[in-house]
Amino acid sequence: MCATAEQSERKVKPMSDITNILIVGVGGQGTILASRVLSGAVQKIGQDVKVSEIHGMAQRGGSVVTQVRYGKEVASPIIPQGEADIILAFEKLEALRWLSYLKENGSILINDQRIDPMPVIMGAADYPADAIAAIRSLRKNVIVIDGLKIAIEAGNPKAVNVVLLGLLSKYLQIDKNVWLETLRETVPVKFLETNVKAFEAGWNS
Amino acid sequence: MKKLLTGNEAIARGAWEAGAVVCSAYPGTPSTEIIENAAKYTEMYAEWSPNEKVALEVGAGSSIAGGRSLVAMKHVGVNVAADPLFTLSYTGVNGGLVLISADDPGMHSSQNEQDNRHFGRAAKIPVLEPSDSQEAKDFTKIAFDLSENFDTPVMQRITTRVAHSQSLVELSDRQEPVLKEYQKNALKYVMIPAYARRRHIDVESRLEKLQEYAETTPLNRIEWNQTKIGVITNGITYQYVKEVLKDASILKLGMTFPLPRKLITEFSKKVDKLYVIEELEPFIEDYIKSWKIEVYGKNIFPMIGEILPETILEKMGEQSKNKNSLPVQAEPALNTPVRPPVLCPGCPHRGLFYVLNKLKVTVAGDIGCYTLGSLAPLNAIDTTICMGASIGAAMGMEKARGKDFARNLVAVIGDSTFIHSGITGLINTVYNQATTTTIILDNRTTGMTGHQDNPATGMTVKGDPIKEVDLVLLAKAVGVNRVVVVDPFDLEKLESVIKEELRAEEPSVIITKRKCALIEKNKDTTPCVVLNESCTGCMRCMRLGCPCIVKEGKKVRINSTQCVGCELCIHVCNSGAIGKEGQTNV
Structure with missing residues (x-):
């Protein structure tokens, strides 16, 4: 553990710096597993970490957001608006909704999936015509993948969240072995193989 | 570790x-x-x-x-x-x-x-x-x-x-x-x-x-820094203050009642400007003001909702330090439709609220997942006050407006909420001779909070099986003669039972019994599909408020990745245009 911690200290940003990651999606998409693996991996490299997520009503198909912050010492578990280094969005509308939390030079990683909220289903509101284009007009670093397609190719359509985690891991300075070790500790053994495949697929996307 | x-x-x-x-x-x-x-x-x-x-x-x-x-x-x-x-x-x-x-x-x-x-x-x-x-x-x-x-x-x-x-x-x-x-x-x-x-x-x-x-007590402590700004704060707000007001001195109160008057007074004397940053009520602030100490609090910070880190930055006029963060809020393209929570695909409550909405019944509601029956398109709930309030509220409505009003009035309450504090209301309807209909939505769990057991589920928090409360016997024991159990997915039966019990001029209880969709394991989850040729575009199925059914042009489509195959839409469709995926008749 000690050796790992020392190695990683060299890799991460200077002391006072905090990395802010926002994971957004729709209730039921599996954002919580993604944040659990992320926070576990961060812990392994010896960083202080705080995670904030809201349970309850939002679970029922509502907009969900998990905030992960890590660094030498973290006070607030909440990311102020405009301070996220990375947004990992499981759904396009949610990507747009939370975009104001992203730093000017931050990266937003988007799963190219559309889930209509009830007002859109009812015809009371319109789903943004081109959410991705709108995001691109406001931020430079926009990465879009078809997580479902990649997950199916990797053998499990339900592992979209792990595919997205693999994508996220490319943007963080945490050793790949640390990710895989955390994944092993987090997911049930019977799903491990497909989840590792899904992670690798996300990593290579 | x-x-x-x-x-x-x-x-x-x-x-x-x-x-x-x-x-x-x-x-x-x-x-x-x-x-x-x-x-x-x-x-x-x-x-x-x-x-x-x-x-x-x-x-x-x-x-x-x-x-x-x-x-x-x-x-x-x-x-x-x-x-x-x-x-x-x-x-x-x-x-x-x-x-x-x-x-x-x-x-x-x-x-x-x-x-x-x-x-x-x-x-x-x-x-x-x-x-x-x-x-x-x-x-x-x-x-x-x-x-x-x-x-x-x-x-x-x-x-x-x-x-x-x-x-x-x-x-x-x-x-x-x-x-x-x-x-x-x-x-x-x-x-x-x-x-x-x-x-x-x-x-x-x-x-x-x-x-x-x-x-x-060390529960209350001062963290000295520059003395231009002194902040008294508590709970999570302390972490936000530490994050965004790096130069301020902080009096962190880990014990907010009773308050340390001497410590606060001493702190206030050593700082130029004293702030109290606390969420909701001016609890600490009111005490400080009563001690004639000058302090900024709710005149700057909101009394309503959470106080977030950016709120503190904004209100304290510290924007200059975080130039990047604030202008972002004004981004014009972020006019996004809201995503309110909805009853889950396959939720047993959906059928009930579909029928109540169809019958245009006045519904005294309660606290649980089923409170979501108040949202469009179900729009089926008239009141939600607190745990157990539905039955008393329905009774009060009847007493104010008369028996005829009760012929179109129900109380809806979950199994766990009924045990919590609905039973006393039901006893009251019998004792004080109301004629309202109470519908107990028995989904075999405490759903909204994430599936906890209760005395009616037959399981303890430790997972030990116990004898469950028999809701039928319980209702009968308090004097309700008319108690009916019905499957909320059997829409035809449900509608006729509700109509019949509404007519009855005595208290009645309808128990809609079906396991929460998220815990029901023994079910056929084959998704439903719309047969495009048969769909007339009448949009009747849209009234179910199912998140899986979406409009496509003039017809509808079912999102097969979300659908759990509850078949409610099959039953409401008049033209036989919805069936199960992979079945030959579709």
Whole structure:
């Protein structure tokens, strides 16, 4: 553990710096597993970490957001608006909704999936015509993948969240072995193989 | 080794480390996971009580008998438990008694955002407020000691952000629980007027001692920095202040009742400008103002909702330091449609609200997932007040407007909520001769809070099977003659039963019984599909408010990845245009 911690200290940003990651999606998409693996991996490299997520009503198909912050010492578990280094969005509308939390030079990683909220289903509101284009007009670093397609190719359509985690891991300075070790500790053994495949697929996307 | 825990997990751990023996609660966001986690420790007894009042009474008995006891509830739960709470302040404790009040500023999942520090003051018991998971654990242990040292129940108030945020916690071993000696002591524990008068004197002198303790306890501490700005703060807000006001001196109050007047006065003298940053009520601020100390508080910061880090930055005029962060808010393209929560695909409540909406019935509602039946397109609920209120409210409507009004009026209430405090309302409808129809939505669980068991599910919090409350027999036992059980997915039967019971000029109970879709394992989940040629575009299925059914041009499409195949849409479709995927007749 000690050796790992020392190695990683060299890799991460200077002391006072905090990395802010926002994971957004729709209730039921599996954002919580993604944040659990992320926070576990961060812990392994010896960083202080705080995670904030809201349970309850939002679970029922509502907009969900998990905030992960890590660094030498973290006070607030909440990311102020405009301070996220990375947004990992499981759904396009949610990507747009939370975009104001992203730093000017931050990266937003988007799963190219559309889930209509009830007002859109009812015809009371319109789903943004081109959410991705709108995001691109406001931020430079926009990465879009078809997580479902990649997950199916990797053998499990339900592992979209792990595919997205693999994508996220490319943007963080945490050793790949640390990710895989955390994944092993987090997911049930019977799903491990497909989840590792899904992670690798996300990593290579 | 440090472990990443939510505030709720940390509180359960703290109770375990402190040698607690009895833990009780009624589930309620954001407090639910406290007892769920306490139940995992085999050394502690844990229970889901039928409601918060019973939970606190169990804690009281356990404490009087000599054991350390943890009782947890959401803020509005303390309203229910207020009766025992106020008198427990008089009796004091034997084994330590800690009450967790989980407040919900911003109402992430609540019907109001009351500030329960007021309860601490009103009951004259100390209130502790941790700001992260480490403190949540440490303060719980301190609370047990305080409780025993000062002979008082202790309230530990947390908020949603503390309850549900995770941070690293240093773990310790369990302190060997010591059952304190139990002795009959009527003067202390029998609160008849003569004894209670004497105990009230003890309460007042206890409060004076607690005030002295507040001045010196490490729970309250000053973090000196530059003295231009001094901030007094509590709970999660302390973490935000530390994050965004790096130059300010901070007086962090871990104990917010009673307050340390001398410490606050001393702090106020050494800073140029004094601020109080606290969510919700000006609780600390009002005291400071009453001591004639100049302070900025609710004249700057909102009384409504959460105070977030960016709010502090904005209100303190510190924008210049974070130039990047603030202009972003004005981005014009972010006009996004809201995504409100909805009844899940396959939810057994959907069929009921579809029928109630169709029949245009007045519905007195209650607290649970089924409150979502109030949203479009179901629009089926007229009132939602508090746990158990539906039955009393429906009765009051009938008494005000007459029997004819009751011919088109129902109360809807979940199984867990009915046990919590609906049963007394039902007894009242019989006793005071109302004729309303009560619909108990029995989905075999406490759904909204994340599937907790209750006396009607046949399972304890520890997972032990027990004899379940028979809701049919219970309703009959209180004098309801007309009790019908119906499957809410059988829309035709459900509609005819509702119509029939509405007509009856006596109280009746309809139990819609079907397992919550999220816990039902034995079901055919083959998704439904729309047969494009047969769909007439009548949009009747859209009235179900199912998130899987979406408009496509002039017709509809079913999202097969979300659909769990409940078949409700098949039943409402008049043109036979919906069937199961892969079936030949479709």
